[in-house]
Amino acid sequence: MAETRTSGPVGRGGRRAVDGSAGGNGSVARNGSVARNGSGDGDGDAPGALGRRVHRLRTARGLTQREVAEPAYTAAYISTVEAGKAQPSERALRHIAERLGTTPDELTSGRPAHLATDLRLRLTEAQRCLATADPAEAAARYAAVEKDAGRHGLTAERAAALVGRGQCAVEGGDLAAARGLFEAAERLLAEVGATLPRRVPALRGRALTHLLAGELRYACYLLETALDELNAAGLRDPEALVLLYTAIIAPYMDLGAHARAAQAAELALALAPEVSDPALVAQMHRGVARTLLAEGRAAEADAALVKAADAYQQLQIRTELAHCHWMRGYVFAQSGDLARAEDAYRTARDMLASRRAPLFAHQVGVELADVLHRRGKDAEAEDLLRELLSGLGPERGAVHGAGAHRLLGLVAEGRDDVEAAERHYVTAMGLLERAGAAGDLADVCRLLGDLLRRTGRAEAALDAYRTGLGHRSAPGTTTLGPAPARPF
Template sequence: MAEATATDVAGAGVGSPAGADLPEESLGERIRRLRVDRGLTQQQIAEPRYTRAYLGAVESGTRTPSAPALAYIADRLGVPVDDLRFGRPAGAVADLTAQLAAARRALSAGGLDVAERALADIRRRADHYHLAEVSGWARYYTAEVHLHRGEASAAAQGYDQLAADLPDGAPALYAAVLARQSYCQLVDGNAPRAVAILSDGLRVLRSAPPVDPDAELRLTNALMYTFLELSWRYQARRLEREAIALLPRVTQGEWVAQFYAIAGQLRRDGELDEVERYLAEAGRRYAELGLTREIALCHWARGYVLRRAGRPGAAAAELQRAREILRTVGAVLDHAGATLELAEARRREGALDEAGRLAEEAAGTAAQCRHREAMAEADRVLGLVRAAKGDHDDARRLLSRAIERYEQAGLMGDVVVTCRHLGDLLREQGRTRDAAAVLRRGLRAGERLR
């Protein structure tokens, strides 16, 4: 898929024309311009509540209208009072919201520079027109650009700064920011903190009814995903049931698609028909929204499930497709994750050299981006490849380091799996005492799973 170009995005309505300036006029000048445009006299606007002289003083700037007076004048001019107060053109919110959606599509398609410029312009205009929520969304998607590039620290800083300055009455934005703050904690290797952010956020959201269904679904999706990462499937399935009840009331189509993509990965090996139904629905919705990266994530999710169902060949085909799209759109962290999943699928097929090359590639990206879970996963795959090739010393080193990294990140399900692999390797070498110690470590980790 080709990267979005500046021409493509401009045609979609992102940002303002080059060189366009925001209007610079006083409140009085704005009132006079609107009055003249409507062919009305000062007396027609002012009376019966105010005098022509009072309106003349307001237009000249020698008088500042009170809030009731400004509301009266706005009503007489037939414009919303905040549009008059801040100089908003008609339809400013709708226009900027449409531009945000176009920038979102450009971001997903890999047009990162174009999206970033458009978002800066949207934010500038939203700030000028005192549209705090629109400005907040522009800041949010700017942080998303950083995350897409693999700049996790810069993205986390952007989300944190926005969280400290969230506008009132924007629950969906609140939920989106919390979900991303939690994800950045996962990337940084702090799964317990990731869970706490989402659990606390849901509790706060639900404590003040009526609860916004979009915000509740976004946080529920994020917590489902985090539970899946932690191997807490029972808790994730419970959240899935709660989310299903929300779907008919949700307006954010992307978050509905996201629900289907995450829930599809919760199906068991014997539920592949249901997996396909969920992921096909997610892919269909993402396609309707024009979100390229997210379609690739559906291929990744399908490969994830197929690999765990013992079908590495079918999994590899899906994961290769995901990898190609993610490389094209420049989604650095996602590309590394799909690459690791593909490496494991190819290892299970016996393609050890290819699996090793893929894991080494992903390990480099993970280390550069400080993605701690991916670093651990790369160690595990490489350790298993080394073990299959007979390099037992290097295999033990890599698997031991993977266990340490998973444990530090709080990913106990992966600790259990990796301890089993290392224990098997040690037992094959006749090191039964060492194997028993590693397996006991895995058992202790298993006890920490909920």
């Protein structure tokens, strides 16, 4: 039975092709059916699936076929649609959807009306929960969104939920689980041909897990490759670029590639006026502060951190605010203001502990122990470090784990326990060599060399010095490839 309204030419099989009127979002497939993206049902837009939905909605609303059809179509035509014998045109689809009180998208895809909007609102609520409440509760919210988005074929929302779950896992210190979630989001987006800017949050998350595990070079490789691809393709997405440039500062600094870190900070600052996300701008200021401090510009670094902290305070993002206190502690420590450094570190550590972010809390604890040692509180520093080492290691906070052993070596030297000091320095060297942290490794090699020289082992001391010099000679050039291209 044909429609009572003419809507287009008849296809080879005798079925009418899709009406090409304005407002349609489909294209004509070879069999004459509508080819749509993101179908939620297994049989997609097949006439049988659509017909069953029309029948289910009509009967649920207590309507007859005539009431759905009039005034534009006949009851017999609605019958053929429900039986799967006719594929309605775009115009007919809009008419049927309006009579049934739904949308054309719900009829063709099987998704409830406004589902995508509702899921995006739930994603925002989950992000807010992660920022202000319990990460476990946020993870549960993200998991619920992922399940609903997956059931209805909403790829972008499902990928965003996977990234959110990955962020929760990072905060909880489960780097392996976080990496798996970020990789799943990347695969999902790649399968539907998502552009690189859309994949950047997942890729950045994966790089962060490698950084926190001490795999600095691989973290740089991931971020540099993405930057080169974006810039070479002319994909000038300011938010994606700022996210990548900000993320790459930390591994560059840990590798000793300070010039590259400064360049990344400069490029991020240049793009910042085009970024609308205040949390991302605050994150950028936090990263830039580290490069400013490396250049001896402590006052400017502290000013950048104050900007970031103010933004996080207004946004009520507690974990990031804790990171600002952490970074300010580092600024004070580098400037020799040890009392303020201790206060800032304790504030950051307490905030992170309350947020159930153990890995970050352990890392802050190592830097707090360094300040305690410098203030002559060796017993307190040693107790804290021994407590922290259980949560740090080669696959989890390797650089800070090495820092803990370095400090324990200094404390041991202070009480003339040469054997213990040497053991801690050698352990620190192993962790830093694996991570590729050139500057820190050179420092520990110097400490070990000095210890060996003082105890009469001159040849062994020379070997330690040579190792340190080899890693210090050209940081960031022998360990990395060419710097990423600048954006066009």
